Amino acid sequence: MEPLVIESLSKDYDGFRALDSLSLKVEAKSCTGFLGPNGAGKTTTIKILTSMLRATGGRAFLNGVDVTTDPKEALARVGAVVETPEFYPELTPIETLDYFARLRGIPSDRAKSRVMQVIDQVKMGEWKDQRIGKFSKGMKQRIAIAQALLHEPDLLVLDEPTAGLDPRGMAEVRDIIKALRLQGYTVFMSSHLLFEVQQLCDKVAVVDKGKLLIYDTVQNLSTKRHVLKLEVDLVGKIDTETYTKVCALDKVNGVQCPTATKMLIDFDGDTADRRTLLESLQRLGLQVYSFADAGVALEEFYMDLIKESR
Amino acid sequence: MAVTNAETGKYVLPSDFDQIITVTRVEFLRNLRRKRLLIFAIIIALVSALVLAVPPFFGGYPSDPILGPYSFAQNFTSTINFLIILLAVFYGGDALVSEFSNKTGYAIFPNPIRRSSLFMGKLFSSLLACVLVLGAYYIIIAASMIAVYGTLVIELLYSFLFAVLYMSACLGVAFAISALMKSTVSALVLTFVLFLFVLSMLSGILMFAKVRAEPLLTFQAGVISSFLNGPYPGFFPPPEQSYNVTRFDFVVYNPTVMNGIIVCTVWLVVSLLLAYVVFRRREMLG
Numbered sequence: 001m002e003p004l005v006i007e008s009l010s011k012d013y014d015g016f017r018a019l020d021s022l023s024l025k026v027e028a029k030s031c032t033g034f035l036g037p038n039g040a041g042k043t044t045t046i047k048i049l050t051s052m053l054r055a056t057g058g059r060a061f062l063n064g065v066d067v068t069t070d071p072k073e074a075l076a077r078v079g080a081v082v083e084t085p086e087f088y089p090e091l092t093p094i095e096t097l098d099y100f101a102r103l104r105g106i107p108s109d110r111a112k113s114r115v116m117q118v119i120d121q122v123k124m125g126e127w128k129d130q131r132i133g134k135f136s137k138g139m140k141q142r143i144a145i146a147q148a149l150l151h152e153p154d155l156l157v158l159d160e161p162t163a164g165l166d167p168r169g170m171a172e173v174r175d176i177i178k179a180l181r182l183q184g185y186t187v188f189m190s191s192h193l194l195f196e197v198q199q200l201c202d203k204v205a206v207v208d209k210g211k212l213l214i215y216d217t218v219q220n221l222s223t224k225r226h227v228l229k230l231e232v233d234l235v236g237k238i239d240t241e242t243y244t245k246v247c248a249l250d251k252v253n254g255v256q257c258p259t260a261t262k263m264l265i266d267f268d269g270d271t272a273d274r275r276t277l278l279e280s281l282q283r284l285g286l287q288v289y290s291f292a293d294a295g296v297a298l299e300e301f302y303m304d305l306i307k308e309s310r
Numbered sequence: 311m312a313v314t315n316a317e318t319g320k321y322v323l324p325s326d327f328d329q330i331i332t333v334t335r336v337e338f339l340r341n342l343r344r345k346r347l348l349i350f351a352i353i354i355a356l357v358s359a360l361v362l363a364v365p366p367f368f369g370g371y372p373s374d375p376i377l378g379p380y381s382f383a384q385n386f387t388s389t390i391n392f393l394i395i396l397l398a399v400f401y402g403g404d405a406l407v408s409e410f411s412n413k414t415g416y417a418i419f420p421n422p423i424r425r426s427s428l429f430m431g432k433l434f435s436s437l438l439a440c441v442l443v444l445g446a447y448y449i450i451i452a453a454s455m456i457a458v459y460g461t462l463v464i465e466l467l468y469s470f471l472f473a474v475l476y477m478s479a480c481l482g483v484a485f486a487i488s489a490l491m492k493s494t495v496s497a498l499v500l501t502f503v504l505f506l507f508v509l510s511m512l513s514g515i516l517m518f519a520k521v522r523a524e525p526l527l528t529f530q531a532g533v534i535s536s537f538l539n540g541p542y543p544g545f546f547p548p549p550e551q552s553y554n555v556t557r558f559d560f561v562v563y564n565p566t567v568m569n570g571i572i573v574c575t576v577w578l579v580v581s582l583l584l585a586y587v588v589f590r591r592r593e594m595l596g
């Protein structure tokens with residue numbers, strides 16, 4: 001059974017359709033990126049999953065329980081971070097986490113050590129007995145992550161976990177997520193940053209205007225989708241004749257030359273084709289000293305996807 | 311009680327009742343931390359000191375052998391409506407709205423807990439704090455009465471019990487406003503204005519127009535001090551008293567115990583139901 005199953009979920013805000021019959025299944029032990037530009041409907045989806053919004057239509061199952069009808073049971077083994085939550089300013093991190101531990105049924109003797117454990121995990125040990133009222137946004141975000149991990153949930157739902165943090169905070173949160181993946185957590189995280197999803201996730205669901213546009217592995221997106229862009233650096237300049245020959249090579253869709261010693265090749269083949277291409281280039285007399293994935297193709301693909309849905 | 315599920319090894323969720331207790335405790339701790347209890351303790355201490363300190367300068371405490379202790383206690387209850395309204399405003403006004411306007415709901419709502427349990431926990435914690443303050447005030451009254459007259463009258467207990475009922479109704483109204491409003495400040499201000507101006511002013515206007523303000527909650531507050539008019543029921547003020555002062559006659563309406571209980575209970579039930587339904591359905595927007 002998948003830890004998260006979304007079935008044609010819809011949400012209207014006063015007649016505006018923010019979520020349009022979205023369906024998605026998240027596999028156990030995967031890290032699924034929920035990618036989309038601002039206003040795509042990511043937070044709306046996650047708020048429905050965490051019983052903050054009522055769906056206009058559809059259902060969502062968390063560990064097999066429909067959250068739209070039985071939120072208490074459905075959320076039992078889920079940890080969530082939505083937006084940047086605030087905590088009761090008059091309590092300390094220890095008291096706050098102890099409160100959540102009690103609500104989730106962790107017995108008090110175990111809760112004590114577990115609370116300390118997650119506080120260390122998010123590096124808040126130094127602040128554990130200070131009132132949260134004076135904490136910065138980044139510190140609150142760490143407490144938010146700590147409370148999501150407290151009960152070792154089967155599913156982690158994170159809404160733009162790095163949004164609003166400074167670069168170091170972002171890197172730290174990404175490291176925490178990477179570590180969680182290694183520990184075997186199932187993670188469902190939204191983001192508007194493609195590279196973040198590429199870096200952290202193995203699957204990606206692209207959403208825009210409340211609709212699911214594509215759902216695949218990150219790997220497949222760049223290979224199967226024929227969207228590889230190769231960056232080729234040469235010793236010596238390329239001439240028009242060679243350029244025409246390169247364009248005519250097998251599985252080459254287009255060639256741009258930003259400078260006379262650099263080619264960007266739109267390539268539509270697998271790794272074996274790629275090897276053949278390199279040999280062909282050398283056979284043409286080109287002195288290739290660098291031949292690599294330009295890494296921009298997925299970005300273009302993503303932009304195209306979103307443009308089409310607009 | 312099993313702590314973990316034998317099959318899955320995962321923690322077993324506490325019952326709704328256990329969660330309500332947990333919420334009540336934490337909300338009460340928050341109340342302590344926010345120093346509101348301390349401020350109310352100071353308020354009742356100051357008011358008590360004033361009520362006790364002033365009479366000796368103007369001929370001493372009431373000396374009537376029977377009615378003395380009653381009017382002594384009644385001096386304490388002359389400001390009690392204001393105290394109760396303050397309690398309702400500060401323990402009810404922001405209780406629910408703050409989860410939405412202060413964004414703390416983003417942390418609380420994803421927990422496996424029913425909104426109804428959160429609601430009950432918050433309500434119990436606020437009630438507890440209010441009853442503590444009110445109880446402390448009545449204990450001061452009782453202790454002073456024993457110290458000055460060497461006696462205690464049962465009507466003080468009646469007065470206290472009615473005060474608790476009236477206060478609960480006021481708290482219910484504050485909760486309803488808190489569930490409905492968008493911001494914490496507007497909830498506090500609206501609750502305050504509603505009780506102190508709207509309801510009180512309406513009572514005054516209606517009295518002037520010779521209409522009994524029976525359905526108004528604040529009208530019923532009078533029962534609290536009416537109990538201390540003298541031995542109950544003989545001295546309890548009549549529902550209506552007519553006065554004629556030089557060509558100008560007017561009527562004073564006094565609340566009655568029975569109607570007081572009914573009206574307060576209706577306000578309590580209706581406002582809490584409204585607060586509950588709105589809070590349960592309210593979405594975490596923005």
Ligand SMILES: Nc1ncnc2c1ncn2[C@@H]1O[C@H](COP(=O)(O)OP(=O)(O)O)[C@@H](O)[C@H]1O
Pocket residue numbers: 013016018036037038039040041042043044045595596
């Ligand atoms: N409370 C609201 N009232 C009206 N429209 C809203 C509200 N919240 C979000 N929206 C709209 O719904 C759409 C999706 O928003 P959201 O789920 O927050 O997007 P994302 O998290 O992907 O940036 C947006 O167009 C947004 O303007």
Ligand SMILES: [Mg+2]
Pocket residue numbers: 042043044160
């Ligand atoms: Mg968002």
